[in-house]
Amino acid sequence: MxxxxxxKNSTQERLIxxxxxxxxxxxxxxxxxxxLTGDDEDAKDLVQDTHMKAYRFIDSFEKxxxxxxxxxxxxxxxxxxxxxxxxxxxxxxDYNEVETIYNGEKNDPNLVSGIxxxxxxxxxxxxxxxxxxxxxxxxxxxxxxxDLEGFTYEEMxxxxxxxxxxxxxxLHRARNLLKEKLxxxxxxxxxxxxxxN
Numbered sequence: 001m002x003x004x005x006x007x008k009n010s011t012q013e014r015l016i017x018x019x020x021x022x023x024x025x026x027x028x029x030x031x032x033x034x035x036l037t038g039d040d041e042d043a044k045d046l047v048q049d050t051h052m053k054a055y056r057f058i059d060s061f062e063k064x065x066x067x068x069x070x071x072x073x074x075x076x077x078x079x080x081x082x083x084x085x086x087x088x089x090x091x092x093x094d095y096n097e098v099e100t101i102y103n104g105e106k107n108d109p110n111l112v113s114g115i116x117x118x119x120x121x122x123x124x125x126x127x128x129x130x131x132x133x134x135x136x137x138x139x140x141x142x143x144x145x146x147d148l149e150g151f152t153y154e155e156m157x158x159x160x161x162x163x164x165x166x167x168x169x170x171l172h173r174a175r176n177l178l179k180e181k182l183x184x185x186x187x188x189x190x191x192x193x194x195x196x197n
Contacts, residue, residue, distance in 0.1 A: 014058050021067040022054050028068060028149065029075055035144050036079050038133055046082075050075040066155060073159040076141060131181035139174035146171055 009017065029050060033043035053074050054061070061070055132140055145151045145159060156171075157164045186192075 008059055014055065017058055017061065017063065018055055021061070021063070022051065022071060025068045025071055026051075029071055032072060032144060032149060033075060033079070035132070035148065036076075036137075036140070038129075046075060046079055049078050053078065066158075069151065069155045069159050072145065072149070072151070073161070076159060080137065127185040128182065131178055131185070134181055135174060135177055138170060139177055142167065142171045143174050143178060147175075 026047065029047045030043055033046040033050075034040065037043050037046060050071060054071055057074075061067070132143060135143070141160070142156065145156050146153075151159065153164050153167050156167045160167065162170075
């Protein structure tokens with residue numbers, strides 16, 4: 001048997017690997033997916049898609065390596081592929097939803113506050129979220145991976161499949177863009193930039 005051929009895991013082994021290595025990262029994956037998509041259902045779909053792909057390609061996962069980074073790479077690639085596909089699609093309008101909103105059936109404040117409460121765990125301030133979402137996808141991803149998820153430059157390099165130098169420069173640029181977008185909000189909250197003498 002050639003060394004290049006990997007031994008396939010049995011179904012039982014696959015389930016054990018999935019439960020031990022992948023399942024503990026589901027909440028982090030959802031958080032990352034939610035910050036990328038900004039939508040609860042899209043985030044859940046993205047996590048489910050990532051789990052399916054991770055299970056399908058479980059034989060290529062090396063035990064003892066960083067499972068979270070491996071999963072985040074799959075999730076990031078799925079998001080980008082879906083983002084590209086959607087950006088090429090013409091916009092769709094759900095006329096039933098428009099009619100429902102127009103007729104006031106969805107204006108129940110309890111419904112809206114309930115939705116907000118469910119998602120508060122994964123939210124940061126509205127102004128910060130808006131500023132983060134206004135960044136290009138590549139910049140948004142590095143901010144989320146580094147500053148919100150705590151990945152190292154090396155891990156981010158593997159997740160994004162780019163050199164560490166590119167990770168550093170992209171992160172620096174992303175933070176500066178985010179800072180520019182948050183200047184007005186910071187002033188409103190009472191923060192001011194100290195001027196150099």
